[in-house]
Amino acid sequence: MPRHNVPDVVVRRLPLYLQTLNHIAETGQQVVSSTELGRTIGVSSAQIRKDLSYFGAFGKQRVGYEVDHLRAELKRILQLDEDWHVLIVGAGALGHALANYRAFEEQHFVIVAVLDNDPAKTGQPIGPLVVQPMESLAELVRERHVEIAILAVPARAAQSVADQLIASGVRSILCYAPITLSVPEGVHVAYIDPVTTLQTMTYYL
């Protein structure tokens, strides 16, 4: 269960810690210091120690972290030790790219369906699936135990689709549309917007 006193920015760093530990584990290394971990990720060792202290005491002073133990703990904290069922709405160019992205399934995110409201798209193959109509949404969420939806629709349709997702019981939405969604308490939205990211990058140019 999530702890409510942990800042979002800390939670956002945890997957980076886990991924870096996974890379370290692949090399056979068994213990890592917060200094080494921080250098690889680009954050200070103090930050790593502080972030992890929200969840318990994982390291040993002057020794460091046991790589496999910390990986297991981070997976448990992030609830990544089980499969999650994910649904994509939008079978355009982005929907196709997402449906074909193999890294999801490798990391326990199983795409169980792709939906679109365009009758010309439904029934068409998309990655290993077939596009289904929006009318299937409620049944899919219920029967396939969908916990996460990826919104790959144009901005003008995003709020209406989000409302339908929430009405169907979805509580986590990853939104690719460049708008801010209005959602009720208890629904978590994350955004991926390359324009916003590019706008950050120009600052450094």
Place this chain on the structure above:
Amino acid sequence: MPRHNVPDVVVRRLPLYLQTLNHIAETGQQVVSSTELGRTIGVSSAQIRKDLSYFGAFGKQRVGYEVDHLRAELKRILQLDEDWHVLIVGAGALGHALANYRAFEEQHFVIVAVLDNDPAKTGQPIGPLVVQPMESLAELVRERHVEIAILAVPARAAQSVADQLIASGVRSILCYAPITLSVPEGVHVAYIDPVTTLQTMTYYL
């Protein structure tokens, strides 16, 4: 020119401030308080005042910010008052989605070329362009004044392509491959990785 004492997290919030101000301006509203701005974005008013104070004094006490003035200042700070030339490497499903994404050009990010090392893909149409071979890279960067590259290649190819981009003079890379790139000082990399974002979301489920 970027100021070197501004934390990255502050810079990453500036585009959100700008986008929210753009939405507010569309409604005809001319002045906004930090409280109202914060409520819309989901950060505290104190955070907004602190973030903006890195760049000067923009608001009036008890009045708030003049919307158009703050928009213009944020555009200037983020260097968004001019067009940027962007190149995409990788003409797979993701490259197609990116080449077709109209929001880039609307926000002054002009996609000038898409490159791929697969001879079967070069010469094929992609969005409004035609896929070009990797051999064109150096010439394109020089002649089209490319400042930013988007890396839409598989993880195993990403470092090698990044090395070629940097050798050609590119100093900003937006990386979609799920790896951490090694780059020399002075090169800025931002990452978009839906798996990392999903891994953050499961914490809240």
